[in-house]
Amino acid sequence: MVVGGGFGGFNALQRLTKLLGPDRAVLTLVAPTDYLLYSPLLPEVATGVLDPRDIAVSTRQALPRVKLVLGHVTTVDFDARELTVIGPDGDSTLEWDKLILAPGSVTKQFDIPGVDEHAYGLKTLSEAVYIRNHVLAQLDAADALPDTPEGRSERAERLTVVAVGAGYTGTEFVAQMQNWVKGIASRWASVDPDEVRWVLVDVADAVLPELGARLGKEALAVLAERGVDVRLGVSVASATATSVTLTDDEVIPSRTLVWGAGVAASPLIARLGLPTAGGRLVVGADMTVPGVEDVWAIGDAAAVPDLAADPSKPTPPTPPTAQHAQRQGVAVARNVAASLGVGQARPYKHTDLGLVADLGGFDGVAKPLGIPLTGPVAKFVARGYHLYALPTVSARVRVATDWLYSSVLPTRVVNLAQVRSEDALIKKAQAIDLYE
Numbered sequence: 001m002v003v004g005g006g007f008g009g010f011n012a013l014q015r016l017t018k019l020l021g022p023d024r025a026v027l028t029l030v031a032p033t034d035y036l037l038y039s040p041l042l043p044e045v046a047t048g049v050l051d052p053r054d055i056a057v058s059t060r061q062a063l064p065r066v067k068l069v070l071g072h073v074t075t076v077d078f079d080a081r082e083l084t085v086i087g088p089d090g091d092s093t094l095e096w097d098k099l100i101l102a103p104g105s106v107t108k109q110f111d112i113p114g115v116d117e118h119a120y121g122l123k124t125l126s127e128a129v130y131i132r133n134h135v136l137a138q139l140d141a142a143d144a145l146p147d148t149p150e151g152r153s154e155r156a157e158r159l160t161v162v163a164v165g166a167g168y169t170g171t172e173f174v175a176q177m178q179n180w181v182k183g184i185a186s187r188w189a190s191v192d193p194d195e196v197r198w199v200l201v202d203v204a205d206a207v208l209p210e211l212g213a214r215l216g217k218e219a220l221a222v223l224a225e226r227g228v229d230v231r232l233g234v235s236v237a238s239a240t241a242t243s244v245t246l247t248d249d250e251v252i253p254s255r256t257l258v259w260g261a262g263v264a265a266s267p268l269i270a271r272l273g274l275p276t277a278g279g280r281l282v283v284g285a286d287m288t289v290p291g292v293e294d295v296w297a298i299g300d301a302a303a304v305p306d307l308a309a310d311p312s313k314p315t316p317p318t319p320p321t322a323q324h325a326q327r328q329g330v331a332v333a334r335n336v337a338a339s340l341g342v343g344q345a346r347p348y349k350h351t352d353l354g355l356v357a358d359l360g361g362f363d364g365v366a367k368p369l370g371i372p373l374t375g376p377v378a379k380f381v382a383r384g385y386h387l388y389a390l391p392t393v394s395a396r397v398r399v400a401t402d403w404l405y406s407s408v409l410p411t412r413v414v415n416l417a418q419v420r421s422e423d424a425l426i427k428k429a430q431a432i433d434l435y436e
């Protein structure tokens with residue numbers, strides 16, 4: 001039984017299918033969606049470079065042997081070996097013999113007034129699609145405003161986007177959206193592309209700290225050159241529907257607040273009654289959960305010890321990245337199969353292959369295997385890495401084809417308005433409200 005069909009769960013099931021024949025194991029996945037979401041490419045869905053379906057890899061197609069139960073697991077009874085699922089048609093109880101927990105993470109919101117009601121995350125397809133449509137709607141509304149003092153002040157609110165968190169989510173989002181909007185804004189008669197204001201806020205003193213100081217500075221230079229207002233060393237004090245107040249008391253008029261300030265383990269983890277570290281489930285290096293039998297946990301939800309980290313320091317958990325979740329999925333499958341007498345269990349150890357960040361246009365920063373790259377070369381490497389990491393051939397072909405079309409055809413600007421704003425707010429879109 002696998003909980004969560006993201007990078008960790010999907011890869012675990014794919015490998016289990018190979019290791020254990022149908023006579024050895026019944027494989028079940030509980031997940032709220034019938035696809036793996038390739039989240040590193042979400043900013044490209046927000047800009048419309050990619051179609052949402054391009055990055056939603058069908059579990060039914062890729063894992064035909066796996067029984068898919070749609071819904072959220074809300075409780076796990078480790079003694080009775082049962083779990084409860086809230087699905088589209090109500091609650092159900094499922095039994096398991098071996099359990100892999102891979103429910104991932106949710107956007108960390110902190111307790112800041114107004115963020116619950118006015119900020120949008122970028123972790124699900126509905127959020128990416130909503131943000132895109134919302135930004136287009138702001139351009140429409142700004143274009144229709146009269147040239148009066150009230151009209152001008154509302155125009156500033158509508159043409160300002162504030163993104164919080166200068167890690168890969170916030171930085172890639174701002175960089176790619178700015179590049180997209182700059183290219184399309186002249187289609188609105190009264191909007192000057194330079195009038196749209198982008199603000200990137202982070203309490204830390206660097207952009208993209210995951211990539212190190214040098215590449216962080218490069219990314220900062222790209223953003224500054226494009227006119228993005230990067231505010232480091234400050235955070236958000238409060239937000240309303242029309243403004244964002246920073247901790248240095250500056251009030252930024254804005255109707256678009258995008259929240260990418262870190263992640264927290266799925267709220268399911270806090271409900272299990274098991275030890276956690278930094279909110280993630282404590283597990284051993286073999287990904288077993290201490291104190292309960294036949295349970296493993298991986299990915300963003302688990303604090304898997306990083307055996308590849310500097311041995312002279314206390315062992316940190318592996319960072320919450322797709323790369324680790326994917327490899328932990330493969331490794332946990334081996335260990336689960338070993339518990340059934342197939343092969344040998346091993347601790348998880350993986351040296352980071354490095355991160356890549358696409359900054360839109362021909363810009364990017366990347367550090368594959370420790371080699372720092374910038375500009376078009378980094379962008380090329382970033383795209384190559386994503387094509388390699390997408391889990392199916394059909395997903396790779398769809399993404400590559402859309403990249404090709406986007407480079408030669410006019411940029412897509414239609415607003416399909418499929419997602420209602422109340423459904424796109426972080427708690428609803430990421431199902432956090434299910435656990436309250």
Ligand SMILES: Cc1cc2nc3c(=O)[nH]c(=O)nc-3n(C[C@H](O)[C@H](O)[C@H](O)COP(=O)(O)OP(=O)(O)OC[C@H]3O[C@@H](n4cnc5c(N)ncnc54)[C@H](O)[C@@H]3O)c2cc1C
Nearest residue numbers: 004006007008040072073103104299300320321322323325
């Ligand atoms: C915008 C963005 C950009 C990113 N860019 C990069 C990048 O460039 N490189 C990189 O390495 N990482 C990147 N990441 C991080 C990466 O996506 C995560 O680290 C990775 O998805 C973690 O994998 P996971 O399997 O733990 O969780 P997920 O992939 O999030 O999968 C968890 C799954 O569990 C489901 N689930 C949640 N709760 C329950 C429940 N109660 N019951 C059943 N199912 C449940 C969720 O719906 C989800 O499908 C990015 C993330 C985002 C949001």
